[in-house]
Amino acid sequence: MTIRILGAGVMGLAIATELSARGHAVELVDPQPAPGPHACSWWAGGMLAPYCERESAEEPVERHGLAAIDWWHRHTGCVSHTGTLVLTLSRDRGELTRFARRSRGHQAVDGAAIAALEPDLGGRFTAGLFYPDEAHLSPRTALSELRRRLAARGVAFHLTPPAPTPELSIDARGLAARDALPDLRGVRGEMLVLRCPEVSLSRPVRLLHPRIPLYVVPRGDGIFMLGATMIESDRRGVVTARSLLELLSAAYALHPAFGEAEVLETGADARPAFPDNLPRLRRRGATLFANGLYRHGFLLSPAVATMAADHLETGILPEFMDEVSQ
């Protein structure tokens, strides 16, 4: 039996990879021939930062997110395991205290330690938090690599669903599955990509700010991805001037050289989320829905893929499954 997976974004590719690695035959259906801007995972930051995310996310995000680093390493080999640095401007020191109190897995770092970790930020910050066990990846590389390895194993990718209807389908269409999942909503995120050869960073840096939370993820070769806004809107399309202003001014505060950067790309998309911002598995007869990764596409897709595979193999009802019907 070949299991059909609808949607080749991060959710669909992760499930296909997990099932294929366990010896199941799978095929993917996606109207687009390759990972690209049609999928919200294309625009992701790719931070594997379960501890930092816990500051505003529910407990399962940290617990399941921890396993993601190893999963992505095994299946793509393109994880940078260099931790996360969290900083704040001296005016906003209270934000750092709060962030430290609400997360674990960190060590306090002073100006010298910050300079040792990130020489280009030396002398600019006197206090921060370092999360040594966190990691990051380049989403576009990782998605392409999952797809390449699946194809190399003989997994078929279809642009339209071939006949006949399979015995079992997994619906991983993200926000497009709102036709079947009415409690799914879109949460808008915006990002931009800069080239700034003057600045070199080894790990994602988060700048805490009372209004504008910023993260900067190094992609290598002087390229940086900046994110991210969280707006309760399902509007996709281009980034707004205000979000650009906010992200750039925060980046400029992190390092003035970002003011001289080239803006290579801007983008915005809507991420699928359920009311508690946690993912869901729903079994309806011959269809298993996997959706609602919210801002945790790369952090939680391995856990959801593992749960989906466990469910299909053993019939167990995993943690994120809230519906089973015929």
Next chain:
Amino acid sequence: MPVFYGTEVESALLLGTAQYPSPAILAEAFRASRAGIATVSLRREQGGGQDFWALVAGLGARLLPNTAGCHTVKEAVTTAHMARELFDTRWIKLEVIGHTDTLQPDVFALLEAARILTDEGFEVFPYCTEDLTVCGRLLDAGCAVLMPWGAPIGSGRGLNNLWGLRALRAHFPEVPLVVDAGIGLPSHAAQAMELGFDAVLLNTAVAKAGDPVAMARAMALAVEAGRAACRADPMEPRDMAAPSTPVIGKAFLA
């Protein structure tokens, strides 16, 4: 309980709907707060916020849309028009920001926008300072509620100008007064109610607490305590100590 434009609400707590970790926690916090009014913004969602607005409408509280994020009269008036269409209400919390760092209201633009909107039939809840003259002008413009700040929005600093807020209460004894913005702790909310304010409006203090639901409950209790205390006619502070038990007959001269 407070009466705004002829409508009595069941609670003296007005709660904002922004910045919660998730809509599920927002809903739970609302239940715990027993807030009678939910404020909701529509500036930043750019017409794609229907799902979120539907969630807010499902909270069971009366909706008070706001013009948060507006910096000009024109923006505020346009946003008010959108809000009336979207939420089918004449109520509008009018916010016109005058300073980007402190987010303090531009009281000149506020007054102008309040005039336009009341003329159009809106029932305006103006976010203002505690300035007596400004407040008087807002009432002249047709506002029948005043919402002075306690401290800058999101600062959690409590009531910065106790004297000013007390003077406002004394000056306008019949006008519903709401402390809007600056509340960080339940004690701040209780203090506003003890001053005789009709209600408090807060958002960040609950949404950004480590446990928003527990903080919502704490705020509900504080507002109730402050309101009850105000109606109980509290004693005046005095310099002379006065024993609460009689001392006659005891060897107090020994």
